[in-house]
Amino acid sequence: MTHVAIADQIEEDHEPTGFVRKYIWSQDHKVIAIQYAITAIFVGLIALVLSGMMRLQLGFPDSFSFIDPSSYLQFVTMHGMIMVIYLLTALLLGGFGNYLIPLMVGARDMVFPYLNMLSYWTYLLAVIVLVSSFFVTGGPTGAGWTLYPPQAILQGTPGAGKGIILMLVSLAIFIVAFTMGGLNYVTTVLQARTRGMTLMRMPLTIWGIFIATILGLLAFPALLVSAIMMLFDKLLGTSFFMPAIVSLGESLEFSGGSPILFQHLFWFFGHPEVYIVALPAFGMVSDVIATHARKNIFGYRMMVWAIVAIGGLSFVVWAHHMYVSGMNPYFGFFFATTTLIIAVPTALKVYNWVLTLWKGNIHLTVPMLFAIGFIFTFTHGGLTGLWLGNVVVDLPLSDTYFVVAHFHMVMGVSPVMVLFAAIYHWYPKITGRYFHNGLGKWHFWLTFLGTYAIYLPMHYLGFLGVPRRYFAMGDSNFIPESAYSLNASISVSAIIVGVVQLIFLFNIIYSLKYGKKAPANPWGATSLEWQTPDTPPRHGNWGKTLPVVHRWAYDFSVPGAKQDFIPQSVANEDVEMNDGSTFTGHKED
Amino acid sequence: MTTDKQQDQPNQLSQVEQESGMHSVVTDWAADKEVFNMPWGKLMMWIFLLSDTFIFSIFLTSYMNVRMTTTASWPSSSEVFALTIAGHHIPLLLIAIMTFILITSSGTMAMAVNFAYRGDKSKTFWLMLATALLGASFVGMQAFEWTKLIVDEGIRPWGNPMGAPQFGSIFFMITGFHGLHVSCGVIYLAIIANKVRKGDYDKKGFHIVEITGLYWHFVDLVWVFIFAFFYLW
Ligand code: HEM
Ligand SMILES: [Cu+2]
Numbered sequence: 001m002t003h004v005a006i007a008d009q010i011e012e013d014h015e016p017t018g019f020v021r022k023y024i025w026s027q028d029h030k031v032i033a034i035q036y037a038i039t040a041i042f043v044g045l046i047a048l049v050l051s052g053m054m055r056l057q058l059g060f061p062d063s064f065s066f067i068d069p070s071s072y073l074q075f076v077t078m079h080g081m082i083m084v085i086y087l088l089t090a091l092l093l094g095g096f097g098n099y100l101i102p103l104m105v106g107a108r109d110m111v112f113p114y115l116n117m118l119s120y121w122t123y124l125l126a127v128i129v130l131v132s133s134f135f136v137t138g139g140p141t142g143a144g145w146t147l148y149p150p151q152a153i154l155q156g157t158p159g160a161g162k163g164i165i166l167m168l169v170s171l172a173i174f175i176v177a178f179t180m181g182g183l184n185y186v187t188t189v190l191q192a193r194t195r196g197m198t199l200m201r202m203p204l205t206i207w208g209i210f211i212a213t214i215l216g217l218l219a220f221p222a223l224l225v226s227a228i229m230m231l232f233d234k235l236l237g238t239s240f241f242m243p244a245i246v247s248l249g250e251s252l253e254f255s256g257g258s259p260i261l262f263q264h265l266f267w268f269f270g271h272p273e274v275y276i277v278a279l280p281a282f283g284m285v286s287d288v289i290a291t292h293a294r295k296n297i298f299g300y301r302m303m304v305w306a307i308v309a310i311g312g313l314s315f316v317v318w319a320h321h322m323y324v325s326g327m328n329p330y331f332g333f334f335f336a337t338t339t340l341i342i343a344v345p346t347a348l349k350v351y352n353w354v355l356t357l358w359k360g361n362i363h364l365t366v367p368m369l370f371a372i373g374f375i376f377t378f379t380h381g382g383l384t385g386l387w388l389g390n391v392v393v394d395l396p397l398s399d400t401y402f403v404v405a406h407f408h409m410v411m412g413v414s415p416v417m418v419l420f421a422a423i424y425h426w427y428p429k430i431t432g433r434y435f436h437n438g439l440g441k442w443h444f445w446l447t448f449l450g451t452y453a454i455y456l457p458m459h460y461l462g463f464l465g466v467p468r469r470y471f472a473m474g475d476s477n478f479i480p481e482s483a484y485s486l487n488a489s490i491s492v493s494a495i496i497v498g499v500v501q502l503i504f505l506f507n508i509i510y511s512l513k514y515g516k517k518a519p520a521n522p523w524g525a526t527s528l529e530w531q532t533p534d535t536p537p538r539h540g541n542w543g544k545t546l547p548v549v550h551r552w553a554y555d556f557s558v559p560g561a562k563q564d565f566i567p568q569s570v571a572n573e574d575v576e577m578n579d580g581s582t583f584t585g586h587k588e589d
Numbered sequence: 590m591t592t593d594k595q596q597d598q599p600n601q602l603s604q605v606e607q608e609s610g611m612h613s614v615v616t617d618w619a620a621d622k623e624v625f626n627m628p629w630g631k632l633m634m635w636i637f638l639l640s641d642t643f644i645f646s647i648f649l650t651s652y653m654n655v656r657m658t659t660t661a662s663w664p665s666s667s668e669v670f671a672l673t674i675a676g677h678h679i680p681l682l683l684i685a686i687m688t689f690i691l692i693t694s695s696g697t698m699a700m701a702v703n704f705a706y707r708g709d710k711s712k713t714f715w716l717m718l719a720t721a722l723l724g725a726s727f728v729g730m731q732a733f734e735w736t737k738l739i740v741d742e743g744i745r746p747w748g749n750p751m752g753a754p755q756f757g758s759i760f761f762m763i764t765g766f767h768g769l770h771v772s773c774g775v776i777y778l779a780i781i782a783n784k785v786r787k788g789d790y791d792k793k794g795f796h797i798v799e800i801t802g803l804y805w806h807f808v809d810l811v812w813v814f815i816f817a818f819f820y821l822w
Contacts, residue, residue, distance in 0.1 A: 191623040201621075232758065264654075
């Protein structure tokens with residue numbers, strides 16, 4: 001028995017009517033994407049406020065009575081976990097993945113819309129469980145976002161009672177939600193593309209999201225298993241991760257478990273997780289750069305293979321997070337090598353972005369500014385990553401502010417830059433209106449410069465040996481007086497950067513109603529989502545007929561063509577040429 | 590890359606289908622519309638099973654790690670998992686029966702898929718039901734085994750009289766997780782079997798039976814590994 005490919009199914013979906021079916025229990029990928037995005041931005045704001053509170057304490061020690069050492073640890077933990085999982089992963093894959101995949105590959109929706117809807121509601125449940133841990137006795141867990149046992153579940157760690165349980169349960173629920181969404185994204189990319197859309201004609205955005213989703217489907221199992229095992233250690237008194245321990249003069253019930261096992265499992269998830277947030281960002285930034293520089297992306301095929309290679313390699317580098325764990329030094333050697341190897345495809349991508357800009361017709365629009373900002377922050381964080389990838393360099397720098405600076409540059413600020421670029425870039429398509437350009441520029445410059453004001457000095461603090469996750473530095477005499485004033489200045493910048501995000505929020509909310517009406521394709525972009533019959537696209541995306549793809553997504557500034565871009569859905573015969581001839585195509589890439 | 594001729598006739602890309610080997614793989618991946626010639630549900634099940642494979646692999650790797658690093662000695666499997674019948678001490682008897690039942694159920698499942706594609710709904714229904722019943726009896730015997738270990742041998746998730754406490758923890762966790770998979774499979778089979786009987790798939794085709802079968806064979810396959818790692822090591 002054969003089946004019919006989605007691209008050959010002609011009939012249009014029946015559009016649901018009524019507010020609830022349309023906007024709440026919606027199965028439309030675009031609505032689900034927006035639900036994901038709003039929820040993720042909301043928890044992201046909580047995480048932002050938490051970072052502000054930490055900075056208050058670090059910059060102005062003991063001036064704020066509502067922050068004590070335990071609450072500081074809780075803020076660190078919740079800030080880190082929310083930012084990485086509940087904001088970035090959810091917004092990049094649940095938000096942009098959902099919105100862009102069907103539109104960019106020319107499908108009417110995800111292959112299983114109902115499952116997609118469940119994915120969002122399960123994610124919401126995970127968020128509610130997580131946030132509820134702020135309100136239980138003992139508060140949320142303060143074990144650090146890495147949740148290392150044995151301390152994560154032992155008396156003395158903040159939130160070692162209910163907090164850690166809620167955290168683990170919430171993570172497990174999140175993984176279920178991600179799996180439902182992820183299966184959809186992968187199947188849609190593989191099976192539901194429109195006519196002419198080969199894999200090697202997909203925009204890099206889709207490649208990044210596609211590979212990141214596969215990474216998620218293969219990496220989250222490790223987190224799920226370790227969460228289950230730690231829950232058993234906590235609730236049933238098993239000793240998976242718990243060695244024999246003497247606490248306050250009493251020996252505990254545990255014996256013979258392996259805390260190092262948890263670290264391996266956690267980082268087997270944790271390192272690919274870095275790329276789960278980085279790869280979609282890589283993809284989206286490539287498309288933003290090509291569109292706003294009016295130039296084809298440099299080395300499209302190389303970019304695709306680099307994404308695939310990074311995805312594969314990201315599974316064999318995890319123990320570079322464990323150089324100080326006491327594992328076998330030969331392991332350190334192996335993982336240092338793989339870590340440096342993964343830098344090759346990564347650097348290749350950076351070169352290609354820069355080469356795309358080279359001699360391009362660069363429009364310094366707000367999305368482009370953020371994209372260029374990303375190239376800076378990512379290169380910067382990547383270079384410090386090379387340092388930390390080497391065992392001998394990492395040992396003295398481990399657990400200092402140098403590490404905090406490194407990972408914020410590379411996986412905190414950089415994906416956030418791309419998210420801003422992406423939100424501004426696709427805003428006219430999603431809402432049908434322009435955002436306010438001036439406010440957008442203010443938002444960019446204050447955020448970008450503020451970022452450097454925050455994280456550049458942190459590298460120096462790290463060299464001094466200032467440890468991370470510390471509530472206060474105490475009177476250690478290796479820390480000079482200047483570190484304190486530096487900390488105060490970092491904190492002031494952090495508060496400013498935090499407040500500046502209000503400009504962004506104001507801009508996207510205000511422009512929703514008062515923004516100028518945007519045309520269907522304001523940037524002159526080539527990919528399919530800009531060619532929909534309606535803006536914002538309606539249910540079913542394409543009206544009566546699906547688009548047919550004739551070319552790759554990067555036909556910008558084609559010599560001889562009238563316009564400086566040729567959309568993917570335009571056939572060679574239909575390309576208007578300056579001399580009235582017929583466009584005969586050219587080599588892609 | 591592609592030449593212009595191909596560009597304008599996207600359909601050609603998917604026409605070349607009879608080729609074999611590496612070349613056809615390349616053609617599939619270079620085609621438009623879809624990579625695999627199968628319904629979405631089936632591909633999605635494959636991908637889900639890949640993800641689930643990672644879950645079980647990580648469980649089993651953790652088991653090996655814990656067993657090698659724990660300080661106390663590991664209980665001997667031929668003693669813990671033995672049945673005493675009429676005064677004879679027979680190692681691995683129960684497990685042998687359980688394994689046999691599960692493998693038989695894979696056989697009935699395969700037959701169900703075969704009959705489904707031939708359109709024989711009633712045979713399909715009965716074979717799926719048989720598969721579900723075999724699965725249910727597997728879960729029942731697992732419950733019996735657990736009861737014996739807990740009541741007679743005093744094994745608990747947090748400790749046991751024979752040695753390393755991790756023995757009970759990891760055993761109950763992994764066999765429990767697998768048992769959960771089997772139980773879900775039984776329910777899944779029952780639902781689909783019933784829908785087949787009612788004729789819900791007459792129009793859509795019977796791919797769903799094969800998809801259910803994929804899940805079921807996977808659960809069986811995982812059991813073979815669990816069997817080898819827990820009972821034979
Ligand atoms: C204005 C923006 C941000 C500020 C001011 C900020 C500030 C901080 C501070 C002060 C810490 C604690 C350092 C310590 O005591 O060890 C921290 C930790 C952390 N932050 Fe951020 N952060 C920001 C954005 C982000 C973003 C976007 C991410 C996303 C990846 C992120 C991820 C993390 C992680 C993973 C940790 C480590 C938590 C832990 O040690 O358990 N942060 N951040
Ligand atoms: Cu890493």
